[in-house]
Amino acid sequence: MSPAGRRPGDSGTREAILTAAREGFSAAGYRGTSLRAIAREAGVDPALITHYFGSKDALFEAALALPLDPGALVPLLLAEGLDGLGDRIVRAFLAVWDGTPGQGPMLAMLRSAVTHEDSAERLRELLTRVLLRPLAEGAGKGDAELRAALLASQVAGLAVARYVLKIEPLASATADQLAPLLGPTLQRYLTGALA
Amino acid sequence: MSPAGRRPGDSGTREAILTAAREGFSAAGYRGTSLRAIAREAGVDPALITHYFGSKDALFEAALALPLDPGALVPLLLAEGLDGLGDRIVRAFLAVWDGTPGQGPMLAMLRSAVTHEDSAERLRELLTRVLLRPLAEGAGKGDAELRAALLASQVAGLAVARYVLKIEPLASATADQLAPLLGPTLQRYLTGALA
């Protein structure tokens, strides 16, 4: 049909592939998404993906690169003091997920973490080292590891319940509704008495 | 190699297939596990799986059949009153997961729920209708749906953090250590003030 050879002008093919890949991976996970499906979605020949990224694994890697730096979030959250920290964490979390176009990379990370052992390790690393532990240490109440883990459990649970299982009314609640519900839990995990 | 035809004696082939299937599905999810791999693991011809179960979907269904009745748990938990309910839920949850041989069906359910849209629906149904909502209604403080959803979020989060992401020290903590940490959260979601 279409002739071979380079197209004139600036075709944002690479980006189109990445977008389609994120969509696919976040919807069906790594194995559930074929290169051909991604190519079809992106309106592109399958071989182009190999051409650009080398392999499916490399594409996956590239698609999961987060568009934001989670490390930058921590000082921002801590800047306003410990009061209402839990509340602000809930809001920040929801803002990131709901704000990310199509929730692509986020859901993809979660989905693949649950299936792919390597991804689970990477997500654990990212979550604990860059995000949760700094938060818990910033709170300065000791037991940083434990507090970070508890925080992770409630935050991950929110993600699963809201975005994967879509349990109502959690799934369609607004940040204003959720913050006072979950905030106190996080606050206690971070700054409260534990035993 | 091996001759065709029926083997003498009682070969627990069906069970072997189910075991291998649970192992596979819980380790790599639905798509990530092939019938041939299951058959190899079970030391069995792939066609036997079709013979016994009809299709991969049906096998999946059969492998996920829970060995326990979650509905029976609720009255047990509620029987001892509302005091310490959260605590008891944490303990029951851990007992079920840690007690289930190989955590097979449990992890498989979680893993596939995250990948497979249908499984997500089934898990949501099971969780909310049979387990969480009866609990929240049994607590009798109103807002049963919302309380059930919040409960789900913390419980699912515990599962993900402990069994999938394996975040320490959550992953290797005992029930006695976790109950006082997470119990109050669940207690508040079920019986506490919400807004």
Next chain:
DNA sequence: AACAGAATTCATCATGCGTAGAGTTCTACG
């Protein structure tokens, strides 16, 4: 104007998949 190299298509390979069907051997029941 020439040319290296990037972008793109196509045809193709080997592999693995889920499933179906035919054939063989054993068991259970009459």
Next chain:
DNA sequence: CGTAGAACTCTACGCATGATGAATTCTGTT
């Protein structure tokens, strides 16, 4: 015994997959 049917193996089909290599067309630099 005889025979229905369950347990089991083998072969094969059609399809999708990830990857490769050659061919073609455009772009940027000299």
